[in-house]
Amino acid sequence: MSKNENTSKRHMGIKAANRLSNGFIYALLVIISVIWLIPFVFILLQSFRVESTNQVGYVIPRQWGLQNYKNLWTSDFKRWYLNTFIISLASAVLVTVIQLCMSYTLSRFRFKLRGPLMRFMLILGMFPGMLTMIILYRVLADLGLTQANAVPGLILVGFASSGMGYYVSKGFFDTIPKSLDEAARVDGATRLQVLYKIILPLAKPIVIYTILTAFMGPWGDYVFARYVAFGTSAGYNVAVGMYSWLTNDQINNWYTTFCAGGVIVAVPVTILFLCLQKYYVEGVTGGAVKG
Amino acid sequence: MASVKLTNVKKIYDKNVVAVHDFNLEIKDKEFVVFVGPSGCGKSTTLRMIAGLEEISDGTVEIDGEVVNDLQPKDRGIAMVFQNYALYPHMSVYDNIAFSLRLKKLPEDQIYERVTNAAEILGITEYLMRKPRALSGGQRQRVAIGRAMVRDSKVFLMDEPLSNLDAKLRNQMRAEIILLRQKLDTTFIYVTHDQTEAMTLADRIVIMKDGFIMQVGTPDEVFDMPDNLFVAEFIGAPKMNIIKTKLLEENGKYYVTPFGAKIEVDGDKGKALADRKVKSGDVLLGVRPEHIELAKAAAPHAIPCKLVVDEMMGSELHLHVDTEDGNRLIVRVPTLDLDKEQRKALVTGAQLYITFEGKAMHLFDPESEKNLLA
Numbered sequence: 001m002s003k004n005e006n007t008s009k010r011h012m013g014i015k016a017a018n019r020l021s022n023g024f025i026y027a028l029l030v031i032i033s034v035i036w037l038i039p040f041v042f043i044l045l046q047s048f049r050v051e052s053t054n055q056v057g058y059v060i061p062r063q064w065g066l067q068n069y070k071n072l073w074t075s076d077f078k079r080w081y082l083n084t085f086i087i088s089l090a091s092a093v094l095v096t097v098i099q100l101c102m103s104y105t106l107s108r109f110r111f112k113l114r115g116p117l118m119r120f121m122l123i124l125g126m127f128p129g130m131l132t133m134i135i136l137y138r139v140l141a142d143l144g145l146t147q148a149n150a151v152p153g154l155i156l157v158g159f160a161s162s163g164m165g166y167y168v169s170k171g172f173f174d175t176i177p178k179s180l181d182e183a184a185r186v187d188g189a190t191r192l193q194v195l196y197k198i199i200l201p202l203a204k205p206i207v208i209y210t211i212l213t214a215f216m217g218p219w220g221d222y223v224f225a226r227y228v229a230f231g232t233s234a235g236y237n238v239a240v241g242m243y244s245w246l247t248n249d250q251i252n253n254w255y256t257t258f259c260a261g262g263v264i265v266a267v268p269v270t271i272l273f274l275c276l277q278k279y280y281v282e283g284v285t286g287g288a289v290k291g
Numbered sequence: 292m293a294s295v296k297l298t299n300v301k302k303i304y305d306k307n308v309v310a311v312h313d314f315n316l317e318i319k320d321k322e323f324v325v326f327v328g329p330s331g332c333g334k335s336t337t338l339r340m341i342a343g344l345e346e347i348s349d350g351t352v353e354i355d356g357e358v359v360n361d362l363q364p365k366d367r368g369i370a371m372v373f374q375n376y377a378l379y380p381h382m383s384v385y386d387n388i389a390f391s392l393r394l395k396k397l398p399e400d401q402i403y404e405r406v407t408n409a410a411e412i413l414g415i416t417e418y419l420m421r422k423p424r425a426l427s428g429g430q431r432q433r434v435a436i437g438r439a440m441v442r443d444s445k446v447f448l449m450d451e452p453l454s455n456l457d458a459k460l461r462n463q464m465r466a467e468i469i470l471l472r473q474k475l476d477t478t479f480i481y482v483t484h485d486q487t488e489a490m491t492l493a494d495r496i497v498i499m500k501d502g503f504i505m506q507v508g509t510p511d512e513v514f515d516m517p518d519n520l521f522v523a524e525f526i527g528a529p530k531m532n533i534i535k536t537k538l539l540e541e542n543g544k545y546y547v548t549p550f551g552a553k554i555e556v557d558g559d560k561g562k563a564l565a566d567r568k569v570k571s572g573d574v575l576l577g578v579r580p581e582h583i584e585l586a587k588a589a590a591p592h593a594i595p596c597k598l599v600v601d602e603m604m605g606s607e608l609h610l611h612v613d614t615e616d617g618n619r620l621i622v623r624v625p626t627l628d629l630d631k632e633q634r635k636a637l638v639t640g641a642q643l644y645i646t647f648e649g650k651a652m653h654l655f656d657p658e659s660e661k662n663l664l665a
Contacts, residue, residue, distance in 0.1 A: 182344050183377035187391035187438070188365040197390075201381045 040266075047260035054252035068260035076233050077261055080241035085268075087154050087218040087237060094159035095214035100207065102163035104195050107173035108181060121164045130223070137227060150228045150235030157228075158218050172206040173199060208279040212272060219269060238265050293355035293368065293445035293478055294320045295341060300350035302336050302502075310336045312502045314350070318495075323472055323479040327489035328499035328525070334482045335450055337499075341480060342371050342448050355445055367446075370439035374451040376431045378423040378438075384410075385419040388437045409437040412474060429460045436468075440475065449481045453488065465491060486526050490514070498522050520660035523577050523653055529609055531577045531653070532620045538564075538574040538654065545569070547576050547652065550614045552592040557649035563664045564654075574663070575655040580609065580623035582651035585633075586644045593644035596620065601637055612643055620645070 042059060047068050049061035072078075106118060136157060140146050145153030176199060184194045200207055218225075222239040229235035236244070242261050245254035295318040302311040311333040318324050326334035339345035341352055343364035351358050359367045378387050385406055392402045410416045413433040423431055432452060439447060452468075453461045465488060472479060472492075483489055489496045490510045498505045498513060498521070505525075506518040517523035524530045536549045538556075545556040545564045556564060586593040599619070600611035608629075610622040622645055629637075637643075654663040 177375065177377065179373045179375055179377035180379060182342075182364075183371070183373060183438075184379070184390070185344070186342060186364045186369065186371045187442070188394040189390075193394065198379055 043259045043262045046256055047263050049256050049259075053254065053256050055255050068256045069264075071257040072260055072264065075257070076236070076241060077238070077257075077264075079234065080236045080238045081264070083151050083235070084219060084237040084239075084265075086151055087158065087221075088215045090155045091158040091162075091218045092211050092215040094155070095162040095165075096207065096210045098159060098162045099165050099210055099214070100169060100200070100203075101195075103166040103169035103173055104199060106166055107170045108178070118166075122167070125164050133224060133227060136224075140228060146228050146235070147230050147232035148234045150225070150230075150232070150237075153228050154218060154221070154225060154237070157224070158214075162214070169203070169206045169210055172203055176202050205279040208276050212276060215272065216269065219265075294318060294353075295446055295478060295480065296351075296353040297337070297341070298351045298353070300337065300340060300352060301348045302333065302340060302345065303348040310502055311340070314504065316497060316504070316507065318478060318480065321476055321478055323481065323492060323494045324497060325481045325483060325489040325493035325495075326497045326499060327483055327486060328505075330484060331501075332499040333502040334484075334497075334499050338448055338450055338480060338482045341367075341446070342369055343367050368444050369446045369448055370442040370444035371448040371450065372432075372435050372439050372452045374454055376423070376435040376455070378431055378434055380423055383420050383422055384415065384426070384434050384437075387423065387434055388441055390438065391442050405441045406437075409440045412440070412471075413437050428456050429464060432456065432464060436471065440471075444477070446478045446480065447475065449479065451483055452481075454483070454485070461488075468492060486528065490526065496526075498525060516662065516665055517577075517653065518662055518665045520575060520577070520655045523655070523662070527579055529580050529621045529623065531579050532583070533655075534576045534578070534618060534620075535657070536574060536576045538569070538571055540564075540569070540571045547574065547654075549576055550594045550616060550618070552594050552646075554592050554647070554652075555649050556652055556654070560650060560652065560654075560664060567663070569663055573657050575657050575660070577653035577655060578647050578651055580621040583620065583622045583645050583647045585622070585624060586646040588644050590644065590646055593646050596643055596645060598637060598639055598641045598643055601639065608637070610637065610643070612645065 045059055045061060048064050048066070049056075050065035050067045051061070051063040053068075106114065137146065140153040140157070143153070145156065180198055180202075181194050184198050185191075189197060218237070220239065221237060222243070225237045226240040226243075229237075229240055233241065233244075238261065242258055242265075245251065245258045245261075295316075297314050297316045300311060300314040301309065303309050314333075314337055316324075326337060328334050336345055340347050341354075343359065343362060347360050351360055353359065354367055354369070364371075379390065382390065388406045388409060389402050392405060397405075406419070407416065410419055413436060415430060415433050415437065418426060418430060418434075423434065426434065432455075435452070449468075453464050456464060468481075469492060481488075481492060489498075493510055495507060495509055496513050497507050500521050506513055506522045508516075508518075513522055513526050517526060520533065524533065534549045536547050539546045539548060539553075543565055545561050546553050547556060548554075555561065588595075594614060596612040596614045598610055599613050600609075602609040602611070603626075605626070607626055608624045610624060612620050612622060614620065626634075655661065656663060
């Protein structure tokens with residue numbers, strides 16, 4: 001009996017220890033989340049502050065209103081937003097198509113120099129994109145795709161090298177048994193039909209992951225977008241355009257409008273993520289382990 | 292329904308690894324041919340070349356008289372069942388079976404008719420709306436067969452369709468494949484590494500090793516008259532006992548002398564040896580375990596040995612015995628042949644005597660490993 005008591009005591013001890021460590025972990029996570037959320041909450045609150053447009057030393061607005069959002073509507077913001085949206089959408093479509101075709105090819109076809117090509121692209125991808133900025137600008141300038149024409153220029157830059165990002169999706173495709181392709185081909189499917197009737201439905205997480213990352217890249221782009229637009233407002237994307245409101249002589253006129261713009265910029269991305277987060281997590285980890 | 296003809300078919304990987312050497316075979320219309328051999332013998336590769344999933348390095352494959360070397364799998368008029376079923380996991384059983392018909396753009400009502408018809412034959416009607424992952428291994432394999440059935444193809448290819456199933460299910464599915472064959476009445480090419488499947492299913496068996504055909508023949512032929520040592524050991528379970536011994540020719544009669552015994556090669560085999568004027572010399576003697584009998588000590592030519600392992604298989608016993616000079620032989624004894632006393636006496640270390648008849652013997656040349664009588 002005393003033995004039983006001992007065991008149950010020990011069990012109690014483990015339970016208590018578990019509860020304690022769980023409590024600690026949750027407390028830590030809550031603190032981290034709060035710290036993370038502060039800037040978002042701050043910007044959201046500032047975007048509804050209408051008593052002045054300059055920076056102030058408090059967080060809660062004294063007067064609430066939608067004036068800042070109305071300002072966005074009358075400023076160049078509309079144009080920038082549309083520019084960004086076009087670039088992101090075009091890139092999401094083109095990059096996804098090219099990258100998935102590339103990955104399928106590298107996963108399923110065996111051709112000469114396949115190995116060297118894959119290694120070459122992997123190594124090339126390790127160089128930071130910044131290194132290519134100057135030469136890319138020259139090329140785009142020669143093609144007439146800078147400043148007012150920055151949008152097509154940025155789309156071109158976005159998808160031109162997208163095949164090099166084959167790695168994650170190829171890894172995922174590799175886990176889909178080849179005999180499925182073979183069965184489908186015996187059943188009468190062409191290679192293209194195999195891809196979109198068999199492989200893509202099975203690789204849904206990775207397709208969505210590819211779309212998301214392809215959309216997100218240009219959505220938050222700043223450095224290259226600014227470089228290509230080069231001072232022409234018509235070619236700005238949101239990040240570059242809104243930054244022009246933050247210069248020393250502009251900031252006090254535009255600060256709260258800037259915050260409202262920030263909220264609007266976050267909306268589509270947030271919606272996308274809320275709808276697709278399930279797939280996103282699967283996509284990031286799905287290709288890693290053969291299961 | 293069609294004949295299949297392979298002429299000098301070769302498969303060479305990376306310019307120097309030869310997987311299949313000069314494969315020549317003519318498969319008749321409605322014939323059931325089984326390719327059998329150990330892993331890596333090229334049987335699956337050959338099948339995949341017929342299917343069009345593997346490029347043909349050299350030679351020609353004809354289906355129904357037409358050279359199909361450069362045709363896509365879908366244009367060859369074949370259907371195939373894969374070892375791992377290869378069902379499309381995101382589609383229901385119905386959609387899996389209907390896939391090829393939809394690609395052919397058949398009207399939905401015809402598709403419905405064909406799919407339900409196949410499902411009925413295979414007994415999977417109640418699972419039609421399920422996804423493959425909700426099915427057991429046997430049911431999945433039925434779906435895979437159903438998918439191949441609805442295509443109305445000329446040749447039915449099966450690549451080790453039963454090897455992912457457990458032993459009991461495998462026996463059951465084997466019988467069902469025989470029934471299926473009767474219903475479909477088409478040409479079958481079946482790949483397996485299991486000689487039992489080959490023996491039970493085939494009209495003709497093609498036994499392969501290292502990319503070469505070792506023998507082509509009916510199950511009876513390959514069992515009774517194996518062309519060479521490899522076929523002799525591969526077909527039959529447990530495998531044939533091989534004993535190094537001498538062949539003696541005395542006055543037109545032939546004897547073998549295993550373990551000091553002197554047994555006459557009588558009957559047709561003795562005559563055949565005489566006809567060929569085979570000379571005395573070293574020989575590899577093959578005797579199937581079921582052709583060895585337990586004998587009393589006094590019996591003529593009885594070979595003394597010791598029991599090492601005793602495997603009770605139910606209807607029969609597999610006795611592993613060591614002869615006096617250390618050869619390990621396997622003897623297959625029907626349980627019914629033994630009375631209680633005899634059964635009791637079969638303990639490890641027991642002294643036994645074995646014997647076998649001349650007509651049960653297979654003789655191979657020790658150098659070429661070819662059957663002396665083939």
